[in-house]
Amino acid sequence: MPTLLLNKNTVKELLDMSEVIEAVEQAFRDWVEGRGRMPPKSYILLEKGDFRAMPAALPGAVGIKWVSVHPQNPSRGLPTVMATLVINDPDTGYPLAIMDGTDITAYRTGATAAVASRYLARKGSRSLGIIGAGRQAYTQIEAHVKLFDLREIRAFDLSKASVERLIKAFPGYPVEESSLEKAAGSDIVCTVTPARWPFVKREWIAPGVHINAIGADAPGKEELEPSVLNGAVVVVDDLEQSRTSGEINVPVSKGLFSMKEVYGTLGEIISGRKPGRRDDKAITVFDSTGVAIEDIAVAQVIYEKAKHRGGCPSMNLIE
Amino acid sequence: MPTLLLNKNTVKELLDMSEVIEAVEQAFRDWVEGRGRMPPKSYILLEKGDFRAMPAALPGAVGIKWVSVHPQNPSRGLPTVMATLVINDPDTGYPLAIMDGTDITAYRTGATAAVASRYLARKGSRSLGIIGAGRQAYTQIEAHVKLFDLREIRAFDLSKASVERLIKAFPGYPVEESSLEKAAGSDIVCTVTPARWPFVKREWIAPGVHINAIGADAPGKEELEPSVLNGAVVVVDDLEQSRTSGEINVPVSKGLFSMKEVYGTLGEIISGRKPGRRDDKAITVFDSTGVAIEDIAVAQVIYEKAKHRGGCPSMNLIE
Known part of the structure; x- marks a missing residue:
């Protein structure tokens, strides 16, 4: 055999x-x-x-x-x-x-974020913000265009060349270069950077936005100001991995966010054990660490x- | 590449x-x-x-x-x-x-047991008892003949056919069919069965014998009467794995053997941190669970x- x-x-x-x-x-x-x-x-x-x-x-x-x-x-x-x-x-x-x-690995990460968006983003979401135009940005776009009728895809990166490569890779899609603030103001926001500091500010995030926090996957990494998490509907892929190495790991270790504030896991929402988005004004966050x-x-x-x-x-x- | x-x-x-x-x-x-x-x-x-x-x-x-x-x-x-x-x-x-x-897997298991015998068996060991004539028996013999000048290799198995296959596989070596008791009375004894009960009796084990207890590699498995372990120099490959799934796991869970009675790990003995055999009359046991x-x-x-x-x-x- x-x-x-x-x-x-x-x-x-x-x-x-x-x-x-x-x-x-x-x-x-x-x-x-x-x-x-x-x-x-x-x-x-x-x-x-x-x-x-x-x-x-x-x-x-x-x-x-x-x-x-x-x-x-x-x-x-x-x-x-x-x-x-x-x-x-x-x-x-x-x-x-x-x-x-x-x-x-790249495809499943994009797909999982899009599934999270399916249950957590507003039904009529039309704009996608991509923060970080590296390898993971491509599959975030590929997955989200399958599930949403996107009119604007706003890409931000510290490297202009990376943004240009990303735009070229999606001819026929409305991908455009964006400021960080404008990307963060989209209906759905995907953070896919290797950042170790919370550079996405609370004030940029409008009511009703869904954020896929992808970049933080190791202790000490974070992308969002902890105040984004407070009061948001926070969903994780795996409770233990998120606590130790996901977006919430630094806020949890500093006492700025508590595991009790986690709404649930993606599996619980997909299976219907917990409802997904119920309020058009809520901010939702999916903390993705990646699971086998x-x-x-x-x-x-x-x-x-x-x-x-x-x-x-x-x-x-x-x- | x-x-x-x-x-x-x-x-x-x-x-x-x-x-x-x-x-x-x-x-x-x-x-x-x-x-x-x-x-x-x-x-x-x-x-x-x-x-x-x-x-x-x-x-x-x-x-x-x-x-x-x-x-x-x-x-x-x-x-x-x-x-x-x-x-x-x-x-x-x-x-x-x-x-x-x-x-x-088979070679490294045989080799590790032979290394244990190198440090724990008496220098002049001349007889090897093989209890269980399955797959693992072959590499136990192959490894031990590299390190010991063996005059007798005594093989026991419930299946006569398995013993005959083993003997045929080692032409030129003194492999012979044996009773369980006689195999257990050898200078070096290797137990390589899938047994879940302690069928090797204390009374068969002579002073000075070294036993490689290979078969037990999961919770509930054991081959030796717990009284063989009491008073013996017990060496393990990995403390945690032996405790949960090695030869000592059942006696430990029943309170018949305590982790404090473990003399040390094979690594400690190989590296010289703890001496190997010092007393020709001691019974020594190597509890092998297999490590990566x-x-x-x-x-x-x-x-x-x-x-x-x-x-x-x-x-x-x-x-």
């Missing part, structure tokens, strides 16, 4: 944002309803970077993402984040596929597509 | 027991002296089997073993245990090699050999 080997190009070809959105939404539903398994991420911190082991199981799927983050890589011509995914048969353990996980069920759900879709398409390289790993 | 793909056959060809013994011994030394990293194993328990994520780093090496255990597999023509290993560049995270980890540093150390050796030999299949996973 051969194990499929799917490199970055093959995975990219097989990724379809609409399918990814449905897969991550179902993964959160399965998880909160007890049909998934996800032990905590484990970390190995080394001198030049770190490694994270992210195993998870969902109905009919089990696997692991092994992902590394090395900030000095770009100077060596390598991406900062690299990931390898293994998908196994839950009934036998057989490794069904080994695939590059870099684009899966998202990766395994998407990798399983890619594996099934690769198997049915045929012609992918494979090897007999076990025999 | 291509990622090497090493299937079971290639890994088997490159495995050399003497090299594996040196690699695992060095890994324990590195770990106890603070040069390694190893988060706890994480488990996913599913209906028909379980999965374990085992990441670790050592000087110049980092990676993960993703291993599954499915007891019903043999009826489907598949091995119970299957493992996939990924080895990365610590400085960039790049996946250097993906390899089958099944034989690496063993796998990563061996996988790194296999990767280096495959790279230098050349000609192995590879793929551009990332590009």
Whole structure:
């Protein structure tokens, strides 16, 4: 029985944002309803970077993402984040596929934010603010245009060149360069920066705005003034991860925000255990740290597509 | 930069027991002296089997073993245990090699037991008792014959056919069928069964014997009467894993053995922090649960050999 080997190009070809959105939404539903398994991420911190082991199981799927983050890589011509995914048969353990996980990570992050927007943003949202025009900005736009009829996509970055690249990548979409303040004034705001200080000011955020806070994914990182969180409907992907490494980690550690103020998890909202947005004037915030069920759900879709398409390289790993 | 793909056959060809013994011994030394990293194993328990994520780093090496255990597999023509290993560049995270980890697991388990015997068995040990003639028996013998001048290898199993296969696999070695009692009366005893009851009796164990207790690797499993442990020099590979899932887990949970009675870890003994055997009359027990540093150390050796030999299949996973 051969194990499929799917490199970055093959995975990219097989990724379809609409399918990814449905897969991550179902993964959160399965998880909160007890049909998934996800032990905590484990970390190995080394001198030049770190490694994270992210195993998870969902109905009919089990696997692991092994992902590394090395900030000095770009100077060596390598991406900062690299990931390898293994998908196994839950009934036998057989490794069904080994695939590059870099684009899966970017797609599932964009898709999860868009799913959060689906439940938390106002129905008639027409403008999207993208703060930070790096790698993650692309999939935020790709995912949100699937679910919203956007008239304006306002992109801000400290690097003008990054904004120009982003605009060029979306011909036919209303992406435009924006000030930070104007981007933060959009109906839906996605913060996708590596910031370690709360540069998004409370005064810029209008009533009714939904914010996807994506950038903070490690202790000490934050993007929003803590006062944005106070009084907002704050939804997290994983309570423990958000507390220790998400957008809320610094405010919680400083006593400026309490875990009791968290409204709920994305899974609870998707499954209907807690209602999503009920008030057009509320500010909603989704604190995304990234969880393994998202990766395994998407990798399983890619594996099934690769198997049915045929012609992918494979090897007999076990025999 | 291509990622090497090493299937079971290639890994088997490159495995050399003497090299594996040196690699695992060095890994324990590195770990106890603070040069390694190893988060706890994480488990996913599913209906028909379980999965374990085992990441670790050592000087110049980092990676993960993703291993599954499915007891019903043999009826489907598949091995119970299957493992996939990924080895990365610590400085960039790049996946250097993906390899089958099944034989690496068996070799490193045999090698680690033999290293324990090197420090804990009497110098003049001449007889080896093998209790359980399954897969793990082979590498126990292979590793011990590298370090001891054995005159008798006494194999016991409930299945006569298994013992006969084992004897046939070692022509030129003094492997013979034995009673359980006689095997347990050897200078060095390796218990490699899936038992869940303490079938090795205290009265069979002579003064001066060293026991490698390998089989118990999950809560509820044990092979030795708890009275074997009381008064013995008990050495573990990992304190926490042994407490929860090693040979000592049942006696500890029943209050028949206390963690305070553990003499130390294999790493402490290898590094000289604690002396090994000092008394020819002492009974010594090594409680082996299996730790990721063993796998990563061996996988790194296999990767280096495959790279230098050349000609192995590879793929551009990332590009």
